[in-house]
Amino acid sequence: MFVDRATVTVSAGDGGKGCCSFRREKFVPYGGPDGGDGGLGGSVIFRAVAGEQSLVDLRFQQHRQAAAGGAGRSRDCHGANGADCVINVPVGTLIVDADTDELLGDLTVAGQECVAARGGKGGLGNSRFVSSTNRAPRTTTPGDPGEARTLRIELKVVADLGLVGYPNAGKSTLIGAISQAHPKTAPYPFTTRHPNVGVVIEDDQPRFTVADIPGLIDGAHRNVGLGHDFLRHIERCRALCFVLDMGGVDGRDPLDDLAALRRELDLHLDGLARRPALIVANKMDLDAAPENLRRLQAQESLCIVPTCAELMENRDEIIAAMRDLLDSLPPEHPTPAVPRGAPDRPDRPDAPLEE
Numbered sequence: 433m434f435v436d437r438a439t440v441t442v443s444a445g446d447g448g449k450g451c452c453s454f455r456r457e458k459f460v461p462y463g464g465p466d467g468g469d470g471g472l473g474g475s476v477i478f479r480a481v482a483g484e485q486s487l488v489d490l491r492f493q494q495h496r497q498a499a500a501g502g503a504g505r506s507r508d509c510h511g512a513n514g515a516d517c518v519i520n521v522p523v524g525t526l527i528v529d530a531d532t533d534e535l536l537g538d539l540t541v542a543g544q545e546c547v548a549a550r551g552g553k554g555g556l557g558n559s560r561f562v563s564s565t566n567r568a569p570r571t572t573t574p575g576d577p578g579e580a581r582t583l584r585i586e587l588k589v590v591a592d593l594g595l596v597g598y599p600n601a602g603k604s605t606l607i608g609a610i611s612q613a614h615p616k617t618a619p620y621p622f623t624t625r626h627p628n629v630g631v632v633i634e635d636d637q638p639r640f641t642v643a644d645i646p647g648l649i650d651g652a653h654r655n656v657g658l659g660h661d662f663l664r665h666i667e668r669c670r671a672l673c674f675v676l677d678m679g680g681v682d683g684r685d686p687l688d689d690l691a692a693l694r695r696e697l698d699l700h701l702d703g704l705a706r707r708p709a710l711i712v713a714n715k716m717d718l719d720a721a722p723e724n725l726r727r728l729q730a731q732e733s734l735c736i737v738p739t740c741a742e743l744m745e746n747r748d749e750i751i752a753a754m755r756d757l758l759d760s761l762p763p764e765h766p767t768p769a770v771p772r773g774a775p776d777r778p779d780r781p782d783a784p785l786e787e
């Protein structure tokens with residue numbers, strides 16, 4: 433089951449309360465206060481993990497909570513810090529506060545983390561409140577409450593190259609031919625109902641990822657067909673690969689298809705159709721294909737690779753063209769990870785103590 437949107441509530445752990453205690457020991461009269469501070473509450477942290485493909489776990493477990501910090505103890509013992517609640521999500525996950533629409537994190541690189549709710553600080557034990565005028569304070573503070581939020585979690589697939597085409601153009605067949613992914617293919621539209629990411633692996637060459645995105649039809653930007661549900665997955669691809677059915681099956685013209693695809697992309701997100709791209713002219717085994725290819729070559733300046741994806745024809749040429757296109761792009765700079773842990777929490781907060 434592929435899930436690319438979820439709403440979850442998260443609660444970080446409360447800080448542990450400070451302890452009120454006095455040192456009681458034989459031969460140590462008036463031992464003084466020795467109540468320790470409470471522990472830090474656990475935070476709720478989202479972490480991007482390469483192996484995850486979907487947000488399905490969040491759909492079935494919609495509330496996540498981190499552990500509270502332990503209370504301080506006598507003999508100046510600090511309470512235990514609460515364990516963080518770490519949620520593994522796929523690379524490409526966006527974390528948005530549902531109430532304020534604030535973007536809390538955009539996890540585009542494996543290992544990147546976002547602290548969605550911070551644990552509360554621990555309270556102060558009574559040994560913190562000793563002063564020259566009060567040698568035996570009984571004051572303590574409770575821990576701060578942990579943050580609680582409602583979050584909208586959204587997945588936008590991250591891939592180097594996105595396959596864009598009409599239903600039945602042969603996108604899934606192509607990704608099966610060039611990569612490790614083997615999504616279902618069938619002679620009817622909308623076989624692919626969610627994006628599949630395939631990794632293209634060749635000896636001693638850097639790997640790259642290709643996303644097979646469900647077929648696009650006129651009006652997709654208005655949510656016709658699978659609409660936005662897949663168009664937004666194209667936004668994250670560095671480059672595009674238009675897959676055209678050169679046989680003109682179903683009475684379509686591949687040149688019209690290309691114009692319509694570009695129009696839909698631009699209507700969804702201005703400039704999307706102008707991303708660096710190449711064209712894979714598929715189904716070259718069909719009768720009408722050579723003539724359509726000539727017309728396409730006369731009109732288009734993009735790199736065009738003819739193929740019959742079903743027979744894996746020109747497989748190496750397609751991979752080389754994709755690699756050349758990606759190599760010509762500037763390198764990406766991933767956004768830095770959001771720092772983890774409590775924000776500027778001094779070790780001894782607000783301690784009114786002199787040494």
Ligand SMILES: Nc1nc2c(ncn2[C@@H]2O[C@H](COP(=O)(O)OP(=O)(O)OP(=O)(O)O)[C@@H](O)[C@H]2O)c(=O)[nH]1
Binds near residue numbers: 599602622717740741
């Ligand atoms: N003749 C011919 N048929 C092909 C070729 N490549 C794919 N097909 C067939 O075209 C049909 C559709 O292929 P898919 O790969 O499922 O197409 P798709 O673009 O992924 O379609 P959606 O998932 O519906 O968007 C299948 O029946 C394939 O066998 C080809 O090169 N030549």
Ligand SMILES: [Mg+2]
Binds near residue numbers: 603
């Ligand atoms: Mg498909």
